[in-house]
Amino acid sequence: MDPSALMIASIWSQWLLPILVFAVGLGLVIFVHELGHFLMAKWMDIKVERFALGFGPKVVGFRKGETEYCLCALPLGGYVKMLGQEDFKPTVETPEPDPRSYEAKSVGARLLVVSAGVVMNIILAAVLVVILCLVGIRFGAPVVGDTVRTLPAHTAKIEWQQAPPSMPKVTYGLKPGDRILEIDGDAVHRFAHIQIKGTFADEGDVMQFLVARQVADRRAVGVAHVGVRKGADGLYKFGIAGPRSRTLAAMSDYQTDTPLQAGDELIAIDGTPIDYGWQIEPAADALPERTPLPSRVPVTVRRGPPGAATEHRVELPVVLRLEDAYVHEGDLRRIQSIVEQRDDEGTVTRLAITHPDDSTRTVRPDEVLLDREVLLSLLGMVPRMVVRGVAADEDAPANKAGLEYGDVIVSYADEANLTFKRFLEINAERRDSATRLVVERDGQRKELEITPVSHGGSVKVGLMQGVEMSRAVVGAVLPDTPAARAGILARDRVVRVSAAPEAPADGNAATAPPGRPGESRDVESWPDLFEALRDFRDRAVTVEMDSGRRIEIDALTEAEFDPDAYAASLPGTGFRRKLMGPEVRKTNPLSAIAWGAGEVRMFALTTYATLYKWLKRDMPSDQFRGIVGIGEVAIQGARESIPHTIYLMALISAVVAVINFLPLPVVDGGLAAFLIVEKIRGKPVPTKIVNIIQMIGLGLIIFVFVALTWQDIARIFRNMW
Numbered sequence: 001m002d003p004s005a006l007m008i009a010s011i012w013s014q015w016l017l018p019i020l021v022f023a024v025g026l027g028l029v030i031f032v033h034e035l036g037h038f039l040m041a042k043w044m045d046i047k048v049e050r051f052a053l054g055f056g057p058k059v060v061g062f063r064k065g066e067t068e069y070c071l072c073a074l075p076l077g078g079y080v081k082m083l084g085q086e087d088f089k090p091t092v093e094t095p096e097p098d099p100r101s102y103e104a105k106s107v108g109a110r111l112l113v114v115s116a117g118v119v120m121n122i123i124l125a126a127v128l129v130v131i132l133c134l135v136g137i138r139f140g141a142p143v144v145g146d147t148v149r150t151l152p153a154h155t156a157k158i159e160w161q162q163a164p165p166s167m168p169k170v171t172y173g174l175k176p177g178d179r180i181l182e183i184d185g186d187a188v189h190r191f192a193h194i195q196i197k198g199t200f201a202d203e204g205d206v207m208q209f210l211v212a213r214q215v216a217d218r219r220a221v222g223v224a225h226v227g228v229r230k231g232a233d234g235l236y237k238f239g240i241a242g243p244r245s246r247t248l249a250a251m252s253d254y255q256t257d258t259p260l261q262a263g264d265e266l267i268a269i270d271g272t273p274i275d276y277g278w279q280i281e282p283a284a285d286a287l288p289e290r291t292p293l294p295s296r297v298p299v300t301v302r303r304g305p306p307g308a309a310t311e312h313r314v315e316l317p318v319v320l321r322l323e324d325a326y327v328h329e330g331d332l333r334r335i336q337s338i339v340e341q342r343d344d345e346g347t348v349t350r351l352a353i354t355h356p357d358d359s360t361r362t363v364r365p366d367e368v369l370l371d372r373e374v375l376l377s378l379l380g381m382v383p384r385m386v387v388r389g390v391a392a393d394e395d396a397p398a399n400k401a402g403l404e405y406g407d408v409i410v411s412y413a414d415e416a417n418l419t420f421k422r423f424l425e426i427n428a429e430r431r432d433s434a435t436r437l438v439v440e441r442d443g444q445r446k447e448l449e450i451t452p453v454s455h456g457g458s459v460k461v462g463l464m465q466g467v468e469m470s471r472a473v474v475g476a477v478l479p480d481t482p483a484a485r486a487g488i489l490a491r492d493r494v495v496r497v498s499a500a501p502e503a504p505a506d507g508n509a510a511t512a513p514p515g516r517p518g519e520s521r522d523v524e525s526w527p528d529l530f531e532a533l534r535d536f537r538d539r540a541v542t543v544e545m546d547s548g549r550r551i552e553i554d555a556l557t558e559a560e561f562d563p564d565a566y567a568a569s570l571p572g573t574g575f576r577r578k579l580m581g582p583e584v585r586k587t588n589p590l591s592a593i594a595w596g597a598g599e600v601r602m603f604a605l606t607t608y609a610t611l612y613k614w615l616k617r618d619m620p621s622d623q624f625r626g627i628v629g630i631g632e633v634a635i636q637g638a639r640e641s642i643p644h645t646i647y648l649m650a651l652i653s654a655v656v657a658v659i660n661f662l663p664l665p666v667v668d669g670g671l672a673a674f675l676i677v678e679k680i681r682g683k684p685v686p687t688k689i690v691n692i693i694q695m696i697g698l699g700l701i702i703f704v705f706v707a708l709t710w711q712d713i714a715r716i717f718r719n720m721w
Contacts, residue, residue, distance in 0.1 A: 018638030018645070022631055023075075025649035027053065029124065029656060030078045036120030037080040040113045047100040050081035076627065076705075082113075107679045114671045121657035122600060128650035130596035136585035137643045140191035143243040143580070144178040145278055149324065151239020152227040155337040155354070156209075160222035164215050173337075174224060174240065175213065176278035181221075182210035190581065191242045196602075198238045200609045201228040202618070207238075229339075234346065234620035244277035244577035254389035254464050257405040258572030259314040261303065266573065267311070268300040277577050285567035287318055293531045294318055295469070295524075297570060316570040318527055319469055322371035323567035326353070328363065330380065330480035331559040369478065373421035376467050376526070378533060379553070379561060380481020381474045381488060382419055383526055385409040387439075388571060389464030395721040396462030401450040407439040408468055409475075417476035417490045420465060427452040427459040456719045466571065472529045482560050486551045488543070494523045496544040497532035534563045603654035611662075622715075626708025632716065665697020 030053055041048050047066055052058075054072030061070025084101030097104040102113070147154040153174045160169055180188045183197050184207050197207065209224040228236040250262035266274050269283040287293065299316050302309045324335045334356055341350040341362075351368065354360045369377075376383055387407040390398045412418055413426045413435050426435070430452050437448045452459045468475070472494040477484050498520040521532040533541070533556070543551045586592040613619035625633065630652065638645040661669040670693075678684045 014639055015635075018635040019631075021638045021642060021645050022634040025634070025645065026631075026652070027075070029121065029649060029653045032120045032124045032653070033117040033656060033660070034078040034080050036116035036118070037113060040116035041080065041082050041102070044105055044109045044113060045100060046102050046105060046113065047083040047098070048080055049083055050079075052081070053078040055079070107675050111672055111675050114668050114675065115661070118657045118661045118668055121653045121660070122604075125600045125603060125650040125654040125657070126593075126596045128646055128653070129599045130589075130592045132643055132647055132650075133584055133586050133592040133595050134589065135643070136583050137647060138579075138583045138641075139189075139581045140242045140579045141581040142180040142188040142191050142194055143278070144174045144176055144180070144240055145243035146176055146241040146281075147174050148231075148237070148239035148241065149335065150338045150340050151229050151231065151237055153239040156224045156226040158211060158222045158224040160220050163220040163222065164218045167215055167220060171222075174209075174211065174226070176243075176282070177214060177276065179212045180209055180240075181212055183207050194238065194240055196606060198228050198240075199235055199619075200606075200613060201236050203228075203230075203236070205236075230342075232346070233623070235623065236618070243580045245580035246274050246277045246280065247578045248573070249576045249578045253392060255392050255405070256389040256464070256572065259316070260299075260301065260572040264301040264303050264312075265309070266299065267302050269570070270294070270297045270299075277580055280573055280577075281569070284318075284570050284573070285323065287568040288320065288530065288534075288563065288566045291531070291535075293527045295527045299570065299573075316572060317469055319466060319569050319571060320526055320530055320566055321376050321467075321569060322374065322565060325371050325562070325565035327369040327374060327377055327380075327478055327481070328367060330478070330482075330484070332377065332562055332565055333559065334562060334565050369419065369421060373419065373424075374478070375420050375465075376566075377478060377481075378483075378526070378529055379488075379556070380478040380483035381494075381529075382476040382478060383467040383469070384473055384475030385418060385420065385423065385465050386468040387463055388466035391462030391721065393462070393721050397450050397453060397460075397721065398462035401437065401448045401461075403437075403439065403448065403450075403463065404441065407441050407446075409465075410438040410440050410445060412437050419476055419478075422476075423465065424458075427461060431459045453721060454718060455721060462721060467526070469526050470524075472523050472526050482553055482556065486543070486553050488551055492549070493546040494529055494543055495546045496523055497521050497529065497536065498542040498544070499536035500540040500542075530563075530566065533561055537561055537563070599650070600654050603651050604658050607655050607658040622711060624708060624711075626705065626712045628709055628712035629715065632712070664700075665693045666701055667697075670694075670697060 034051060034053070038048055038051050049066070050068045050070065052070050052072050054075045055077060056073040058070045059073055061068055063069070082102040084097055084103040102110060105113075144153075155172050156174055158171050158174070160167060160171070163169070180194055182188060183194065186193075186197075188194060201207065204227075206225050206227045209226050211222050211224050213220045213222070226238050228238060231237045231239075246266040248260055248262055248264045248266070266280060268274055269280065270287075272279075272283045274280055274283065284297075287297065296315045296317050299314050301312050301314065303312050304310055322332075326333055326335060333353075336354045336356050336358070338354075339352040340348045341352060343349050348365055350362050351365055352360060352362045353368075374382060375385075386409065387398075387403055387405055390396070390403055390405060393399070409418060409423070410416065412423060413430055415422070415426065432451060432453060434449050434451050437450045439446050439448060450461050452461050455462075474483075474488060474490050474492045474494070476490055477488055519536070521528065521535075523529045523532060537556050540555050541553050543553060545551070584595070586595055610619060614621070614624075634645055634648055637648055660667045661672070663669045663673040674685050674690060684690075
């Protein structure tokens, strides 16, 4: 296909069509709301002077009968102008109102007119979700994809009621693949229900989960008691991440070099079948247990359109990493769970770390290097960092600097011996300042200049960092570790590890058993080094460098080197996998209507709960979205699925109904409140008071609109380079 045609097709699918779908959907929500007021006013024989979509100057319009229909310049809502009543101008008293005016009608009639817009929004939401239910829409399944080890689900106690005989009656921690059947007795049908339950919980709440787990060919069912804890974003969470399918989605944020393609369906890793997305990481994590440990692994994918897909075999490098471990005072310690202790400003001040033996220690964050901060450490030797991906945006600092996939980072801001944590610290220290970055590319060193910038709430340069696996070159040496005490230096390259002869059990060399004399392993890569240290971990070893230096290291303790603290990953399998979930589809219209009614009820209750949590200050203000933020979400959703954008419009319609009927000035709920007071008093609220309250309310609405729009725009700019 012609490149220009491809570009046009991409612009249409990524921008024009999503924006058009959002504009039409939002216009429909507004139109239906105002149509409710219009139709009810006509039914009550109230003269409607204008039916407008938008505010401000008229752009286009026509008159039919006594009503002018028009589109206005600011597409931020709409209004119905009835004789004797205008939402956005002060009400004036008239001694003898026109019989067809709004104010001449009874309180009941006016209340029906005021509430008709809200009713129509509820009807629209219900109609949209019923149509989607009849056609079919897919949601995320209520299955655990992963757990966050700093949050309660990672260590929740599970008492198994139905389980195979070989399975313990009590275990701890939800696992990938666990299906959540119920929460506090309420059936759970999709992953969003789990998130909603957590978000609207209160401090100290512990909920009862009914959990199903597949154990071999048996299904175990148990009860988990899962609490909530505030995450870094200020929301209460269980700490459960959603499941993924085994189909790889496009990764638009970073350019990477991988033989995998968007749409590939992973079906096997090194011969191990992959049936579900949550099996991908465990299959990779098991690689360090292999003997010998492979440096590359065959992966089988199914590629192509449905019905014509073919199998392809590619090889991916094995990337070792620390998993659930940290380095403290030179020792490597495994982690069962971490509880972050925060101050009033949300800053993490202490880490309460529980180990697999249930012992706990509390440390300051600066006293430890967590696995995500050091990526990999063998005896305190840290590999060099390598560029695994560069931000796709041409304005990203990494692109401007000329960084490429595979570049090895030698120094940053004239600092060598870099850990991932130190790299991020330099980013923050050098924000908006040109900084020297030295990389190694194809065996040659290159000096580049890069400027870290604020992006997405932190300071970044637009790199996806990894560790260099192919050569066992030491990038940094952590202080007070076996490597540091033995004198290993950054830039050393390990080429061989030799083990001392095995000592006899009684310590008498004369009775040493035959066999297992001193052994030696050649080392090319970090997996080679890991395998040698794993196999020789109970013996003193000699580490030989390419310079000829030979370094003696005593037999290692478990705290210094624990093979179980290491896992593996496969580059390219970690980018955004498509959500896995069941398709909701009802062929019976009555069943679809019942399902739609339940969805709209959930929309309304969730909206009220959100406002309640915000008033309690349990919901951060930055979680709210204005028109720009809603548009951003809708456009992203339309790129993936038009049905999900329609579902979002149904949600917006229900939210508009809820917000509009709150007893706030200017909106329909405020007008209804005045009418109720009028009915109780037997006479209208004094016009002067109404005018003051309406103007205050209008000012408040304008302020909220501007604040949310500013917050939305600021959020977008924070995510731009």
